[in-house]
Amino acid sequence: xxxxxxxxxxxxxxxxxxxxxxxxxxxxxxxxxxxxxxxxxxxxxxxxxxxxxxxxxxxxxxxxxxxxxxxxxxxxxxxxxxxxxxxxxxxxxxxxxxxxxxxxxxxxxxxxxxxxxx
Numbered sequence: 001x002x003x004x005x006x007x008x009x010x011x012x013x014x015x016x017x018x019x020x021x022x023x024x025x026x027x028x029x030x031x032x033x034x035x036x037x038x039x040x041x042x043x044x045x046x047x048x049x050x051x052x053x054x055x056x057x058x059x060x061x062x063x064x065x066x067x068x069x070x071x072x073x074x075x076x077x078x079x080x081x082x083x084x085x086x087x088x089x090x091x092x093x094x095x096x097x098x099x100x101x102x103x104x105x106x107x108x109x110x111x112x113x114x115x116x117x118x
Contacts, residue, residue, distance in 0.1 A: 017046050025054050029061040037066035037081045044081055048095035055117045060100065064112045067104075088113060 014020055016035060029051055039047045051061055066082040089099055096118050103112040
């Protein structure tokens with residue numbers, strides 16, 4: 001799910017794979033809670049394409065993602081994604097984004113990235 005608000009204070013709650021807003025509606029999107037990792041292996045590109053569609057030209061997005069699973073979490077690998085920096089960079093570029101900056105959290109198993117729509 002994605003929760004978003006526009007400049008007029010209108011909020012939406014929607015499936016991140018099918019967001020019911022017009023193209024290029026938002027200048028900035030924040031996706032916290034490692035949503036990119038939770039959509040599952042078959043939906044990563046689909047989620048990013050949808051974010052790309054609703055971002056304005058030059059718009060930015062801040063995403064969290066899982067970098068690795070702990071030993072007792074390997075059961076999640078079939079339903080969730082983990083990414084290394086080089087992997088996420090390639091996926092983002094393939095979906096029309098450039099990486100502005102990575103934010104690592106070495107003390108945990110997640111990281112964040114600020115991306116820009118090309």
